[in-house]
Ligand SMILES: [Zn+2]
């Protein structure tokens with residue numbers, strides 16, 4: 001008696017809905033194919049069957065005509081379409097494409113003889129360089145030279161790895177294919193050739209300069225232009241300044257990550273700068289001039305009579321330049337009245353006279369809503385000036 005079970009529904013196999021889009025079906029198939037792939041399930045016959053089942057289901061559902069026929073007539077509608085044994089090798093046309101980058105990991109690209117040669121052109125690796133600059137450099141912009149150790153093509157052998165005057169020989173293990181094939185159950189599995197590592201060639205007399213690698217480590221001096229206004233964490237991309245590509249592939253990029261040193265006085269927030277200026281009591285009481293440090297020297301700023309501690313002065317356009325060239329920010333200087341710690345006899349006398357002369361005020365504790373804001377000074381200033 002036959003125990004043959006009824007063929008499973010294609011939608012069910014791929015775990016999709018009848019209403020699923022092509023993209024959803026493709027994505028579901030990708031997921032299933034990876035799950036059941038023989039490379040991941042060596043010797044597992046059930047997984048192999050599931051893998052074949054998925055491939056068959058996909059071969060029908062990915063084709064609009066076959067899918068329509070299947071939707072209408074069921075398995076009968078597509079009988080024969082999926083080939084003998086229910087498995088159509090053609091379904092793997094474009095398989096690589098479905099699996100994207102993972103094709104490499106599992107050797108999918110070569111699984112069904114579609115065949116992509118390894119050792120073809122490859123883009124060089126990207127490099128990162130951490131560059132520390134001073135606060136002033138970030139304010140004015142700068143040009144600086146950096147030394148980058150990177151892999152470059154060997155000049156002696158022009159990157160072939162073979163000594164000048166010699167040629168790399170065709171690999172005798174893979175006969176130049178770069179891959180070796182082995183039977184694994186139902187599948188022929190192609191792997192990168194272990195002898196030539198996919199290049200298809202072996203070097204019999206290696207270049208002395210690079211010891212056959214075709215590449216050498218070199219220190220390269222690169223000039224980096226730092227735009228004014230750059231901040232910590234921002235990066236500059238220098239296209240083509242990364243590592244050399246393989247076999248004629250383009251070079252990678254160099255990313256220069258900026259770290260700006262702290263400033264003695266200024267704290268930066270976006271394009272604005274903040275600082276605190278200690279001032280003597282008479283200056284704020286009588287009014288006067290104070291020196292405010294700026295990015296280029298100091299500036300005399302008037303404080304009006306009766307200025308309170310915590311008052312913030314705004315110096316327009318004295319902040320950081322915008323890195324995209326959209327003007328400059330402001331500088332906010334907060335007045336901080338300081339109390340002298342030591343007084344001479346004369347000073348003490350004057351202050352005592354002042355104390356007597358001042359009206360007897362009843363200072364009451366501040367009402368809660370008037371209490372000095374506990375928050376950081378910079379946040380308060382930001383709020384004040386919006
Ligand atoms: Zn060389």
Ligand SMILES: [Zn+2]
Pocket residue numbers: 171172173174175176177178179193194195196197198199200201
């Ligand atoms: Zn080989």
